[in-house]
Amino acid sequence: MKRREFLKLSGTIAGAAMTVYLPAGWTPAKAAAKWKVGFSQATTLEPWRVQFNKDIEAEAKKHPEVQLIITDGQDKTEKQVADVENLIVQQVNALLISPKESAGLTGVVEKAIDAKIPVIVLDRNVDTKRITQFIGGDNVLIGKAAGEYAVKLLGGPGNAHGNVVEIWGGMGTAPAHDRHDGFHAFTDKEPGIKYLLNNQSGDWKQDKAYNIMTTALRNNEKIDLVYGHNDPMAYGAYLAAKDAGRDKDIKFILGIDALPDEGVTWVHKGYLTATFLYATPGAEGLRQAVKLLNGEKIPPVITLPTMLVDKNNADDILKQNGLL
């Protein structure tokens, strides 16, 4: 086969593959929409982001007057900047953005504001005061809720005792530090609580947490409570304990995020003791955008509340989401 023939052939195959796959990723535009709302998502590789997109899409279905355009930054700042520029060119009536990082996206957000597009920032903020609204959860608050609950599980304020394994999310990410600080605001007051690990990061990943926990179990004969900065890591720690035959010794495993098909399911199955909701701002974001477009005034900051999910309410949440 000559090189040119080969290239021609591979071109044809690639073309065929595209025609098979493209319809899966392509959604036709709604014709009769009054408002165009752009939403720039940072990435869709994490389950939480997937849930985020699901929430905003579900909310958009309730508003036929809104045409929602979602872009995916693919976890790259440059890509997300380009996405927002593209949305500005499309002259959206309002821009929702969940930035990958604060510094890199501030410039393009200001560019949108200069183009007279109101901007609602979701989850992580940008460095400018000119945005219309910020909606997000408060990770310190969630960490505190987890810490307070942990102290209660280990014997109550003043006489809590136990060995705690904390598995960090990504080092150098704000949510991990906030979830750490919030937790320690309560547990550090207890002299009976001992931390076994020194800043061990599972990088938000189930497999990394599994390996950290495997070693921690080898190293420590008594572990009472595991605190994972997100549910997959807490679940990874549970799996490691189970594979080592010690899942019964570890009394409590706490996670954060409470996605229906992850944390809540694991609580329901009894793998995790409890998890704390880190709600996605998807639905609320779109509701606020619609309010704004209809000429109502909206507050500059909305903090989404957290919620304890344990065996008492896990089943209800699963039923609400059609998973049970």
Next chain:
Amino acid sequence: MNPRRLFSRTKLYWGLALICLIGALASPHTSSGANIFLSYQNLTDVLRQVSVTGLVATGMTIVILLGGIDLSVGSVMGCSSVICAMLLTKSGWTPAAIMGAPAATISIALAVGFLAQFVFNGLERGRDVDAGRRREIVLGPWRGYRIPVLLGLAAGAAVAAYVVSQVPAKFGVFAVLLVTPCFALALGAINGALIVQGGLQPFIATLAMMVSALGIGRLTGGQDFAVIPVYTGTNATEAFEVLRSMVWGLIPMPSIFFLVTIVLFGAILRFTTFGRYVYAIGGNVEAAKLSGVKVKQVQFAAYVISGLLAGVAGVLFVAQYRQGKPDAGAGLELDAIAAVVIGGTSLMGGRGGLAGTFVGVLIFGLLSDILQLQNIDSNVQLLMKGLIIVGTVLVQEQNLGQLLARWRGVPLAPQPALPGSVEAARPPNAAKASTVREDIHEKT
């Protein structure tokens, strides 16, 4: 061989021993006084943890020995984990089944066909009285292609029938172990075809595959499933747990995959014609081509093997961590390359081998384990790993006499160079001597 040279040649193994020694001495102890690092469970844990990287590094070694590189293995592994998890947890013609079934059918059919042809060729060659002398082997139409084609078609049909029978229900362990690696093999074959036939640089072709495989993985999983959870016994067959069990309570299953694979390919590289061709091509492509080595076929095979092993690694990942996700292998290709390089295989090709890679993989795994047992901050761990890569490669590149000479402050004497080492091509004093001569020339 004099003892110092022997020591110099085996320094990688001494490095491994040193790391083990450090691990044992620094290890924390259990309350009953047992050394945790040296405990059987800990060492088998390390062997299990390195299996995924090790499998990928095995394929990577062959590719690097050829002077190529395969950046796509991480993505291919992630994509395979998605395929595997989907086959296990969802019945019917899911995207995974639609892509996996033809891939398995075609790869097995081709593999059986070529194997038959290879065997006939070998038999014919064996009849030759003048064994050892090269000659063109011409087979008749039956043995040349008819029987291989028929056998290939039969095998393909059998596989297709078997896979299709698995589709209505969820896939079993054997079916997953058959289909997933075949799918990854197909991706590897695309890499190989682009490089060999399309004339693309390996770096570019596999970079493209790295990006595409991530996309394929995500599209296959669907936007709703960033992660596909596998609960053996609930949404997948319980038999799948075999792949993470301890075999006879002695050795973890993933490690067996890794050990068998690396020994098998080690033997292939050392004892077969294919293996010698790999070194010949890596050493000098032109010379190999002129000597009649079928360069393109060997290169193609290397990328296929690399893809295949990434697929196996994907299945083991799902078994161990009970999930399939497109980005499961993010950064894996770099870990594998690091292990290969620590093992002394040259990125230029033609020098190194799987024994080194095995040690390289173990050094990396043991180091992680020691740092983790010492409860060292994750950020410091990253830094330490970087230092170890640089350190080992520096030590690898020089022979021991030179290192010791520098420490003692003795000027470098011309060493009897190791065959195949960098020094063989460039005597240490040659450059210096020529500059001195120039100085003299200028003065006169």
